[in-house]
Amino acid sequence: MSASGSKAVIYAALGANLGIAVTKFAAAAWTGSSAMFSEAVHSLVDTANQGLLLLGLRRAARPADAGHPFGHGMEVYFWAFVVALLIFALGGAVSIWQGWHKLFEPEAIHDPWINFAVLAAAIAMEGYSFRVALKELRAGDPDSPILSAIRSSKDPNVFAVLCEDAAALAGLAIALLGIGLAYALDAPVFDALASIAIGVLLVLVALFLARETLSLITGEAASPETREDVGRILREDPRIASVQEVLTMHLGPREVLLAASLDLRDELGGDEIERAVRELTDRIEAAHPEITRVFLRPARRRGEAGGEQPIVA
Template sequence: MASQASRTVVYAALAGNLAIAATKFVAAWFTGSSAMLSEAIHSLVDTSNQGLLLIGFRRAARPPTADHPFGHGMEIYFWGFVVALLVFSLGGALSIYEGIRRLSEHEPMTGAWVNFAVLGAALIIESLSLRVAWRELRAQQPEGSWLSAVRGSKDPGIFAIFCEDAAALGGLSIALIGVSLAYFLDMPIFDAIASIAIGVLLVFVAAFLARETLSLMTGESASVEVLADVRAVLNSDSRVVSVDEILSMHLGPEEILVAIAIDFRDEMTSVEIEAAALELGEMLKRKQPAIARVYMRPLRHRDAMGATEPVPEAGSA
């Protein structure tokens, strides 16, 4: 299920991109700028992407069913992947096509002041949207570079919007340079080149987003920090001899499943082992609230060589 923070980021980006897209299309029609048309397409695609993420949030929030006993939280990753494909196909590919088509045209740009005004306003709006996304991303990942923060985030409602806004600022900067060169040097080819460069930037961002969301779709593990906390809690309990294995998977941005193979003290009875498993599961959830389900598989040592055999499993839902 999506957090309120990720919804806030998406709504902020949606409002900004919707206004910017309409303004850019008017400016592109008035001036005939290829770079401005590419930016208009980019903003329209971003607006559609935010709508898709909102659909994903709603569908991911559905309760568990017999067919989906762990819920539908992972569906948000599917919609994040669709967003990446749209950025690639509609944003990047169309911008490159438009730029190549305009390379052979040499019509001078008219009303360049409109482009400059729209690009300046768009830079301000996109900067504000990026600031919202960056603040929420940093709240999740307070340390490290922006790249490590994006890779560490499991919420496409935040990291996808951050990447989109960053790409939007990059595209606007490219468009501003291309329009300026085309107008002041009276060389329209720079406008077409800027459109191609914007498309290449979007293709690169789309490939990066697709890679990140695909990893989550295929069962990405919890972060190193979460797993370290899990192991620390278990190892600090006097009833635990050793933790043989910890497996984890994200069922959603804030839902983690943890499966543990654990060796309790041999003198403990089955009732005591079951009680310990339930208690440790609750301790893990308090330590890391994102942990939604904990399953433990107790093991018992058979000899001094370390061979083990399973005993009846105990779980904490």
């Protein structure tokens, strides 16, 4: 998944949600529907979220400096975590409060056809945004089930938008059902219940996103396939007696730090060790361009009182 692909996903969602939010607020004010108001809040929060994700991309692209020698790539994870909190606090909580309030002060829905027309248009626009996000997710993991692909993805800009759009489509279906029942049965309570259900849905999505982004913020490793392939490259080199440790950590969606502890052959001299490190580094980076920092450390040999200094590449 490329940075340009992530931006395309965010811009598609931003345009769709901004237009939908304005339309939903107008429909909610005209018809008095609680579920439509909750949906409008949902779309407004999603619009703000896309703005925060774009801010995260911009700040993460800043070059490394003395204070951040590995760059600012991990900042994109922080802003994705903020997005999860906003969905929880503003989207979920406000929708639940609105629905709870309307349970005790029910209000009849006027001109329900307006709600149905708006919701139908919103489904079309959210469906387009969802398709763009799903295509980008599948570009990086075409074979795994969607949930597994989301959990293995290291780009929160893609999976956050995908989860938001999935929640939006589910919320729209709930709103359609609630408004339809409220109108058909002349029972505004169904409209209020739909609002509460939308809020609960948003809270669950927010908790899922918070869990996934928290894992990335705290230093998530590269995929098992990447770690295994790096280990294979190191083990196959005849100058390596054994590979004692391979550690990886994502510094951003497309930046990985690699640190490995190697037991080099005893007969290697200093120049040969340096050559081995350079060649292994080139081989690893060619096979995995996302690995941008490589630290190779000779393991302590038996009988040595202290370890050797790390060899950095």
